[in-house]
Structures are given as C-alpha cells and as structure tokens.
Amino acid sequence: DVKVTQSSRYLVKRTGEKVFLECVQDMDHENMFWYRQDPGLGLRLIYFSYDVKMKEKGDIPEGYSVSREKKERFSLILESASTNQTSMYLCASRPLTGGGQPQHFGDGTRLSIL
C-alpha cells in the first residue's frame, strides 16, 4: 500500500511566521501535490511537482512556495503566514504513468494561524 505521511496532524502558528509543512511518500512516485481543503470549496491545488527540483503552480499559489530536493519529500512553505491560510492541507502523490493513475493522499495537516 502507498503511504503518504504528513509530518503533523495539527499545527498552530502565529501571523507572520514562516511555516513548513512536510510530506513524504514511500512509493517512488514522480508526481507530488499540495492542496488545501476548505468547507464548501473542495480541494484546491496549490502547487505540484513532477520531478526533483521541478514545480508547477496550481490554482492558488499566492502566499506559498514549495521545495522538492529529494524524490520522496515535498515541502510546502508559507513564507509569512496569514489568518486566511488557516485550513486543512493535503499532500498527495502519484506515479508518472498517465492521467488514469489515482492520487494517494496523506492524513492532512490542520493548520491554524492566530
């Protein structure tokens, strides 16, 4: 079974802090994704990566950056956290072999910015 591990289930930070969310997958997947999940809005893609050191902006990249130094790890960075970034953050991974492959999700990190 694919295992996608997010470093924290719950995180509380203060406005203006730099926040790091970590995600690790154990299946050698090329593609990795960061989403945020908000009630009534579903999942919205922040950034994704299809290879080490490669990244693409998703639909809502503003206020976020990412890092992929190793294939198994994909980090989401909030450069200067703001209260409107309070949300559930989901990481996912998928092999490169075509669009029909499903994404596998981590348990999520519920981030609160005070």
Add this chain to the structure above:
Amino acid sequence: AQSVSQHNHHVILSEAASLELGCNYSYGGTVNLFWYVQYPGQHLQLLLKYFSGDPLVKGIKGFEAEFIKSKFSFNLRKPSVQWSDTAEYFCAVNWDTDKLIFGTGTRLQVFP
C-alpha cells in the same frame, strides 16, 4: 475553464435508502474520472475510477458510477446505504494532464 460540479452539497438519508450523487464536468476531450471518499477523521480514499472501457464502473463497498459522455456526467450510486457510508464524497476529473480538478464535495449523512 475546466471545472467540476457537484450539485448536492448535503444529503441526508436513512439506512437502506438508495443513493445517487451528481457530478458534471465542464467540457469533453479525453477525461479520467474519479470518486474519492473521506470518512470522518480519515484521509481521502479512492472509491472508483474510470479512464476507458465499460462506462459503468464498480468500486469498493458496493458503490458504482456511470460515465455518460454526452452529458459530461459521472454520477455515483449505491442501491442501499449504510450508516458507515456517512462521509464526504468528492468527484475529480483529469483532462489527461497531471492535474486533478475536484468538485466541492457532497456531505452524506446516513441515519440508522
């Protein structure tokens, strides 16, 4: 723009009732279609997927979905729901790229 619509935001059913959740996407071309489920406190799990072949797809836990290309739809069905089906359900579409576009989700509550 590519988009996915789930028309039912909140559905309440009694056990043994039949379920149908709607999902429509914005335009055609080659599509891959998914339904995911998120049980309370758990991660998103794949229920079923379609990318070619028989448009009637069977998934886990007795769920099925039918791809109707002419209607741009991929509705999820289950003949008889159980209390354990209480969850949030997400439809997602991939237009042969790396990106998945998700619908806004449907919250299903099943009462015994």
